[in-house]
Amino acid sequence: MTGTKAAGAAIEATGLVKSYKTKDGTVDAVRGIDLRVEPGEVFGFLGPNGAGKSTTVRMLTTLLSITSGSARVAGVDVAADPSGVRHKIGVALQEAGLDERQSGRELLTLQGRLFGLGPADAASRAQELLELVELTESADRPSKSYSGGMKRRLDLATALVNRPDVLFLDEPTTGLDPASRLVIWDEVRKINARGTTVFLTTQYLEEADQLCGRLAIIDDGLIVREGTPSELKAELRARRSLDHDPTLDDVFLDATGRTRERQAGDVQEVQA
Ligand SMILES: Nc1ncnc2c1ncn2[C@@H]1O[C@H](COP(=O)(O)OP(=O)(O)O)[C@@H](O)[C@H]1O
Ligand SMILES: [Mg+2]
Numbered sequence: 696m697t698g699t700k701a702a703g704a705a706i707e708a709t710g711l712v713k714s715y716k717t718k719d720g721t722v723d724a725v726r727g728i729d730l731r732v733e734p735g736e737v738f739g740f741l742g743p744n745g746a747g748k749s750t751t752v753r754m755l756t757t758l759l760s761i762t763s764g765s766a767r768v769a770g771v772d773v774a775a776d777p778s779g780v781r782h783k784i785g786v787a788l789q790e791a792g793l794d795e796r797q798s799g800r801e802l803l804t805l806q807g808r809l810f811g812l813g814p815a816d817a818a819s820r821a822q823e824l825l826e827l828v829e830l831t832e833s834a835d836r837p838s839k840s841y842s843g844g845m846k847r848r849l850d851l852a853t854a855l856v857n858r859p860d861v862l863f864l865d866e867p868t869t870g871l872d873p874a875s876r877l878v879i880w881d882e883v884r885k886i887n888a889r890g891t892t893v894f895l896t897t898q899y900l901e902e903a904d905q906l907c908g909r910l911a912i913i914d915d916g917l918i919v920r921e922g923t924p925s926e927l928k929a930e931l932r933a934r935r936s937l938d939h940d941p942t943l944d945d946v947f948l949d950a951t952g953r954t955r956e957r958q959a960g961d962v963q964e965v966q967a
Contacts, residue, residue, distance in 0.1 A: 703770050705861050706732040706755060706950065710764035724750040726916035727764065732909075734860070737893040740786050740906030741900070743951055747912040747916040749789055752865045755894070756786045769860040785854030785891075787847075789865040795839035799830050799849050804839065806856040824852040828882055838901040844875025851882055855891075862893040864888060868902060880906055900943040913950040 703750050708730040715722040718790075725747040732738040742748050755766055757777035766773040768784035793802060800821050807817030823836045828848040833841060838849055847867055854862055864883070868876040876899075883906055887893050897903055900939035903910045912920040920927055929945045933935070941949075 703734075704731050704767070705734045705736065706730055706738070706753075706766070706768050706894060708755065708764065709764040710750065711754060711766055712763040713747070713754055714762045724916055725754070728913070728916075730766075730918075732892060732894060734892050735887070735890065737887050737895065737907050739903035739910030740894065740896040740897075740913060740948065741898070741903050742913035743898065744844055746913045746951075749865055750911060752786075752788075752863050752894070753898060756784060756863050757781055758786075773816070774903065782857065783860045783882045784861045785859035787850040787854040787862075787864050787944065789869070793838055793846070793849065793853075796837050798835045799825060799841070800834040800836055801850070803847065803852055803856060803927060806853055810857045820856060822933065824855055827855070827885065828852045829878075829905060842875070844871050844878055847871060847875070847879055851879070851886070855886065855943060856905070857892060861892045861894065864893065866896055866898065869898065899921050900947055904943045912947060912950045917954060920946065 699735070708728060711725055711728045712728070712734070713725040715724055722896055728747075728751065740748050740751065754761050755768055755773060757780050761774055767864055768780050771779040771783060773780050797805070802815045803821035805826055807820045808814070812820060822831075825831045828851055830845060830848055830852070833845060838846060841849065851864070851867065854864070862931045867883070868879050871879065880902070883893060883895070893906075895902075895906065895943075904921065906926070909923050910927075924943055927943050928943065931941045931946050932939075935941075935949075
């Protein structure tokens with residue numbers, strides 16, 4: 696039970712840093728970011744490949760140690776009380792490790808049992824979530840027979856088993872076809888409408904524009920822009936004295952210093 700929430704941020708990070716130690720030296724993946732996400736928001740974390748999005752999500756969700764700085768999620772300090780945080784969050788990671796021999800229903804029921812539900816409660820929670828993500832018809836087939844979009848919806852459902860206050864989604868639609876992407880957007884809206892705060896990373900500008908009330912753009916481990924999509928567009932329009940409204944694409948390219956020409960011509964970008 697979540698009870699009445701004290702007025703506090705859903706996510707608050709101060710000076711968050713992650714340096715990976717590798718045999719070739721140190722990689723400064725996240726170089727000091729501040730974040731504040733209010734309860735009920737859908738907050739977008741946008742950035743090119745390698746910008747530090749997944750590293751940030753992994754720190755906020757207790758999966759990776761914080762090199763320096765601090766973070767609170769759902770009011771709980773991530774470093775001081777990781778298990779307290781884990782009880783209040785749901786996470787769907789970029790590379791999900793679902794056991795594909797199990798059906799969607801089996802996976803969700805197992806997840807419920809791991810969170811301490813009894814057999815009957817776990818079964819009814821699984822059914823409720825299958826309905827939410829519209830997988831009831833395929834619920835009893837092994838998940839390896841699911842399409843990419845169906846697998847992502849199952850990931851989403853799995854992250855909701857413990858009724859999280861804050862849901863973290865790391866690139867929930869990367870690699871999906873446009874129709875499946877729209878279905879995921881609908882699911883995210885539904886989940887948010889039920890009161891869950893959503894922190895979502897994406898490489899897709901349109902996704903952020905459609906879903907997120909506010910967003911931050913991260914590049915090379917630092918936040919380079921933050922605001923509502925319309926604030927970010929208005930800022931660029933004013934700064935460049937444009938006679939038309941720029942798109943979020945324009946904002947992104949301006950913020951990350953990547954020109955359209957360089958993107959097209961840069962072999963590394965294409966391979967990434
Ligand atoms: N386990 C790791 N060890 C060393 N470097 C890593 C590790 N994971 C990520 N990195 C590096 O950290 C940077 C940020 O990576 P990541 O957070 O995965 O970015 P994004 O999710 O935005 O694509 C990249 O330069 C990446 O190569
Ligand atoms: Mg990533």
